[in-house]
Amino acid sequence: MSDRLLGAVCVVASAAMAWAAQDYAAAISYEPVGPRAFPLLLAVGLGLSGLWLVLRPTAGAESFRGVPWKATALCAGAVLVYALLFQWLGFALATALMALPVGMAFGGSWKQSLAGGAALGLVLFLLFDKVLDVVLPTGPLSAVLGGS
Numbered sequence: 001m002s003d004r005l006l007g008a009v010c011v012v013a014s015a016a017m018a019w020a021a022q023d024y025a026a027a028i029s030y031e032p033v034g035p036r037a038f039p040l041l042l043a044v045g046l047g048l049s050g051l052w053l054v055l056r057p058t059a060g061a062e063s064f065r066g067v068p069w070k071a072t073a074l075c076a077g078a079v080l081v082y083a084l085l086f087q088w089l090g091f092a093l094a095t096a097l098m099a100l101p102v103g104m105a106f107g108g109s110w111k112q113s114l115a116g117g118a119a120l121g122l123v124l125f126l127l128f129d130k131v132l133d134v135v136l137p138t139g140p141l142s143a144v145l146g147g148s
Helices: 002-021 037-055 069-089 091-105 110-131 139-145
Strands: none
Touching: 002 037, 069 091, 069 139, 091 110, 091 139
């Protein structure tokens, strides 16, 4: 039952996010995507995940009771540190470092987690910077990545 409750909370939260994001607009159009695209994308993902939790069959379904609290706390702490260091370290480096404890919490080795995080940080930076034209902080890697 707690899974369905969590799913319902996610659906309500996603609706609130989508409603709040409708008013997001840049004073000057400097990005083709605009500031409302990312929150709307997150709202859609959160809403679909919540709907899946609410509507999935109960027979044989696993619950969140088996998730280790240590891994959950590690992931939450990594995301908090990520938010604090994002501007200073830049997107690619902060993402790579955040992926290390998160990957290890999901059972990866430190080498796999670091390699996956580095690839994730670089690929997402290039996607946002080159394809979507979204300006992201580069931090100490500005000479390598170019940009701000």
